[in-house]
C-alpha cells in the first residue's frame with residue numbers, strides 16, 4: 001500500500017484516483033470543483049482542503065490538471081512542501097517545455113518526477129485500461145510503474161524528461177490527420193456513388209487501413225461502437241483534439257520540425273470547434289468536410 005495524493009479529480013483524475021483506492025492504496029485528493037470532490041469522495045477518496053493538506057505525508061503524488069500553467073502552479077507549490085524522495089507523476093497533457101521545466105524544478109528539490117500523459121479517454125480512466133506514455137529517469141519510471149498499472153493497461157517508458165508528452169502529441173497528431181483523411185475518403189465515396197460499407201470493406205483490408213477507419217469509423221454503420229452511430233457524442237472532444245494539435249504545432253515550431261499536415265489539421269479542427277462542435281467527438285470533422293463539398 002502506498003500513500004498517494006491526487007491533485008485534479010476531474011473527468012480523468014476522479015476515476016483514476018478511485019482505481020488507486022480499489023488497488024488498495026491510501027488516496028487523498030484535492031480539486032477546486034465541489035462536484036468533482038463529491039464524486040471522488042463517493043468513490044472512496046479521502047478529501048483534503050488544499051494541495052498542501054493532500055500532499056502531507058504522501059509517498060507519491062499524481063497531478064491530472066487541464067494545462068501546463070496549472071501544472072506549473074501546482075508543482076511549484078508541491079516542491080516547497082513534499083518530502084525528499086517523493087514520487088511526482090504528472091498525467092495531464094501539457095506542452096513539452098512545461099514538462100521539462102517542472103521536471104528540473106522537482107529534481108532540484110530532491111523529488112522524483114515522471115511525466116505520464118495518457119490515452120484512452122474517460123472510458124479508459126474508468127476501466128483502468130489507459131495507456132501511459134512516460135518520461136523520466138529509469139529509477140523514477142520503475143517506481144511509478146506499479147502505481148500506473150493500477151490505472152492503466154499499457155505503461156511505456158519513452159525516454160527522459162518530457163518524452164511522454166512528446167509521444168502523446170506525436171500520436172495525436174497522427175490521429176487528427178488520419179481522421180481527416182478517412183473523412184475525406186468517405187465524402188468522396190458519397191459523391192462517386194460508392195456506399196460507406198463498400199469503401200469500409202475494401203479500405204479496412206487494404207493499404208488505407210488505420211485506427212481512424214477500423215475502430216473509430218466517422219460514418220455510422222460499419223463500426224457500431226464508433227461515436228458516428230450516436231451523433232458524434234460522446235467520445236474524444238474536438239476541443240481536446242484541438243488542444244493536443246496546438247501543443248504539437250507549438251512543439252514543432254520550437255524544435256524546428258516541419259509539420260504541414262499537422263498545421264492544416266489544427267486549422268480545420270479549430271474551424272469545427274468555432275462552429276459550435278467543440279464538445280462533439282473529433283470524428284465529426286467529416287461533417288465540416290461534407291459541408292465544404294456541397
Ligand code: NAD
Pocket residue numbers: 007008009010011012013030031032033036064065066067070074091092093094118119120121122236237240243
Ligand atoms: P477536467 O477539466 O475534467 O479536470 C481537470 C480538473 O482539474 C478539474 O476538476 C479542475 O477543477 C481541476 N483543477 C484545475 N486547477 C486546479 C488546481 N489548481 N488545484 C486542484 N484542482 C485543479 O479535465 P480532464 O478531462 O480530467 O483532463 C485532465 C487532463 O487530461 C487534461 O490535460 C487533458 O488534456 C488530459 N486528457 C483528457 C482526456 C479526456 O478524454 N478527457 C484524454 C486524455 C488526456
